[in-house]
Amino acid sequence: MSADLMTVDRPAGMKRRKTKLRYNQNGIALLFLSPWLLGLVCLTLGPMAASLYFSFTDYSILESSRWIGLDNFTTMLTADPLFIQSLKVTFIFVFVSVPLKLMFALAVALLLNKGIRGLGIYRTVYYIPTLLGGSVAIAMLWRKMLGGDGLLNQLLAMVGIQAPDWVSNPKYSLYSLILLSVWQFGSSMIIFLSGLKQVPPEYYDASSVDGAGKVGQFLHITLPVLSPVIFFNVIMQTITAFQSFTQAFIISNGSGGPVNSTLMYSLYLYKKGFSFFQMGYASAMAWVLVLLIGLFTLLLFGSSKLWVHYEDGGK
Amino acid sequence: MDTGSASKSAIWLKHFIICLIAFVMLYPVLWLVGSSFKPANMIFSEIWFWPRQWNFHNYVSGWFGFQGSSFSRFLQNSALVSLGAVLGNVITCSMAAYAFARLNFRFKALGFALMLMTIMLPLHVTLIPRYILFNSLGWVNTFAPLILPKWMATDGFFIFLTVQFIRGLPKELDEAATIDGCGPVQIFSRIIIPLALPALITTMIFTFMWTWDDFFSQLIFLSDIGKYTVPLGLRLFLDSSSQSDWGPMFAMSVLSLVPCFILFITLQKYFVEGIATSGLKG
Known part of the structure; x- marks a missing residue:
């Protein structure tokens, strides 16, 4: 009965209130948004403008800034081999670790899919490396485990392989970081698992009737239906990988060594800004990073038309 | 009948593979926890994670050191x-x-x-x-x-x-x-x-x-x-690069991981939902 009353009453009553509210809500919205707005202006937009300005200056926190135009950027490209090295290291890290991580995540998600018993427990166990992997503790463990007399080499010695020190040999040090990153495939796996649930079982039934094999089903059903999820994972993981810092810092003890083989972009930026106090240069590097990430995101979005299929036609 | 038992053993094989991968993946963490209870000389000489004798010395010296x-x-x-x-x-x-x-x-x-x-x-x-x-x-x-x-x-x-x-x-x-x-x-x-x-x-x-x-x-x-x-x-x-510090380092590393681990075990549901619905990188 009360429900009836409501439906009869509401349209007229609500209309009046709604127009009144529309005028009043600017003030109340400002109240709710005030902390965010303060942060946006003082801690995001203001600093962004400041760092853009600093990127055209020679600035250390000890002295006031001096305008030098594009000098920081030309130095980067022409006179700073370490900058080029940091770009190289970061690109290798991003383009090797992200695809490997996603392939591994997808493989395990497929293995766990199909209503297997104990899915919850397996999912938990496979997530543990991701849960713990970002910490300093695990990075230090990695450093010790892959070191000359570490766990891995002891295992290899048991089967008679004389292995190098994976951390202090510049040929392999970056790959020990990549391994650490791939090890943390858990959150991509969880996203894939929830994506796989969206694949309508009828698709598989229909294709089995048509005589498609497992590989065919994977290529023509699973991958296309999953492509938006893959796309999302690629974007998120790429953005994160470009900014990776802690693991490289701990494993090289802040140096980016040996021989700058793990000098990730963030690590070099940190050294420039906070060890050498070249804050103008570090600001310029920060903006180059923004441009790089922006460029790759755009390229990925551009390429998405070719390989990402949306069920609703991309609306 | 035949296909039934065949698919049953296929399922067992699948479970076995999943467990094997999980064990290999988790081994570093198990080894970290195990080593934190081993005396310094055993951390190097033992590959198996389970300590033969339990020793809390690392925790004490890490805590104060x-x-x-x-x-x-x-x-x-x-x-x-x-x-x-x-x-x-x-x-x-x-x-x-x-x-x-x-x-x-x-x-x-x-x-x-x-x-x-x-x-x-x-x-x-x-x-x-x-x-x-x-x-x-x-x-x-x-x-x-x-x-x-x-x-x-x-x-x-x-x-x-x-x-x-x-x-x-x-x-x-x-x-x-x-x-x-x-x-x-x-x-x-x-x-x-x-x-x-x-x-x-x-x-x-x-x-x-x-x-x-x-x-x-x-x-x-x-x-x-x-x-x-x-x-x-x-x-x-x-x-400090001295190997005698490995034990205390591992002990304190384990302690540092405990809060996140407890949080994860008790509030798992929210982790999984948070990641699955919004892609939190975790």
């Missing part, structure tokens, strides 16, 4: 920073999220677009001016630069997550409350907050984890050993 600072100080500092960050994020992000999800105001589209932009923005681009700002306020080497930004909803990701959640709540509830004479403040505190609890818990968990594990900002803003947090305290072990 830091240039006059005990590990409990680092744990306290980390707890303080993390709790401050969690409270700030939960309160201010949910407030902003309510405004974006339910209120009508000028420049709403612009504000929302700016908020989404901040999610994608690498922190490097604001870091140096923030450092200069906090330095000029005399706040470097205090916890303020680590906590205060969270009280200004600077983690747009959690606003977005909560906006999405609030949008999924039936609007009729708000309308009914309005008819009963509630204003936006009461609707927020009495209706939205209790119903959006899952989103708030997800915000809490991930803010805690990311602050607890955060190394970059803590490295930049804290310099005095008395102010050190757990990640910075652990790093002190790296400076």
